[in-house]
Amino acid sequence: MPFIPHTKDDVQSMLKAIGADSIDDLFDEIPADLLISELNGVPDALSEMEIVRLMHARAAKDGAPLCFIGAGAYEHHIPAVVWDIATRGEYYSAYTPYQAEASQGTLQTIYEYQTMITSLTGMYASNASLYDGASGLAEATLMAVRGNRASQSKRVLLASGVNATYQSVAESITGNQQLTFDRLPLAIENGTTDTAGLAEHDDPFVALVIQQPSFFGTLEDIDALTDWAHAKGALVIALVNPTSLAVLKAPRDWGESGADIVCGEGQPLGVPLSSGGPYFGFMACTQKLIRQMPGRIVGRTTDLDGQPGFTLTLQAREQHIRRSKATSNICTNQGLMVTAATIYLSLLGPEGLKQVALTSHSQTAKLLDKLCAIDGVEQTFSGSFFHEAVVTLDRPVAPVLDALAENNILGGLDLSLTHPDLGNSLLICATETKTDADLQLYASELSCVLGD
């Protein structure tokens, strides 16, 4: 079978049949100012040998620095077995394998994944995954509006520590559906949401998003916030780090009645950093909200012969049945990433995941101690944190990070541009992949840089 199914003559005759002059004519609804005429940096056709050399050269520029950046994507050790299995042809090349008659293996894997997510979050049901944490949050807010019609509000409140990039993404995605997003104030002393003013907060809202741990690594008072939101007639969306759920309270147990929707970035579960993606978003909810949940859902049932089997279920929420009234335009999942996550979780088990979480946290705590022992570095927030923390430097952060980078260390995320009220602040993270020697190296290098 040829790789390219159409010859130039085929294309011409098809265009003629529909009365178009060229392929470009078929895209004429795209405004001219959005079109790019050239792709700079993409060379003209190259041979396979030339491309391999080019790619090696480009990849080498990444280097292999010691990475102390978290901020939503975390470098954890991925056992070799995970991708050895996930890259098997049956998983790797399957495209939307959801037919019950052809894909029992994949459907079972997804079902196991869903079971693991409900186990981690404590929630009633999980979907088969979404694209990533940010778009998952957007979907969660839309779901909250659908599931909380009694509220009549389309205003979503964000706890102070919700990832600002996730907010931008949610605003872009929900823009045409009149949702608005407001952020609660940050209590600068301990780096969590300022609960002092909550009693006076009168404007109605449909949902409260609580990120735990927060973007700054701090731990919010999830019980107080959850109960407050519920008392105000709003739903609670828990935006969580899946690794942290091995040691932190499950969202189902937040406050009196628990979170209503749980979402987050699944990358920490066996997915490499890969310059930003592909990742996957996980989502889980209460029984009451399950019909508002977007994405695929795999169910277990018995066939005509009474044999157990797996199939997509609750499909009446989805596009191919409800069209414009579907719960989302998403009609797929991140199958490959979810396969990897399922294998990762199976290998680690609850104890293993707990070890990863605790080791990551203790390494971060050690790093924080070492760095704060250096003149010119202070711990920014006094509150509890989990596996990420903010430090304040006595000088601008960017040049310090540049100097560290020269020594092959990615010191953390510079927060000073996006969070000017925090001064010269730096978000640092150490996972279980960082040995004590690595932490010492960072501390020594930083000491040198600041000592100059």
Added chain:
Amino acid sequence: MSELPGDLEYTKDHEWLRKEEDGSVTVGITDYAQAALGDLVYVELPEVEQELEVGGDMAVVESVKAASDVYAPVSGVVLAINEELADDSEKINADPYGDGWIVRIQPGDDGVGELMTPDEYQVFLDELED
């Protein structure tokens, strides 16, 4: 196909309406509709006190193979919803004109949409079958 109850009015979208003594209106879907949909697995109901516009979305009935919108045959305010459908959506299949009622509405002043008598609806159904 059972006989069409004579005391109801019907819409082209296969909803029926019964005018109650207190001026409210009870609404459901017809036997034709429930047969076409198959066994119902879920009914999405409006909220009590929700305002409805004639011809606008009122409820969704979901079977294994399809999800159908049920439109408001009159404008007004939702007085009551059949909560029993939450646990037993198949009441609509078993008794579409009785236990399978969906919503009761207090009609507003905007009046009603196009309604048919039982005979007119029967003619409409016969034409559909052709």
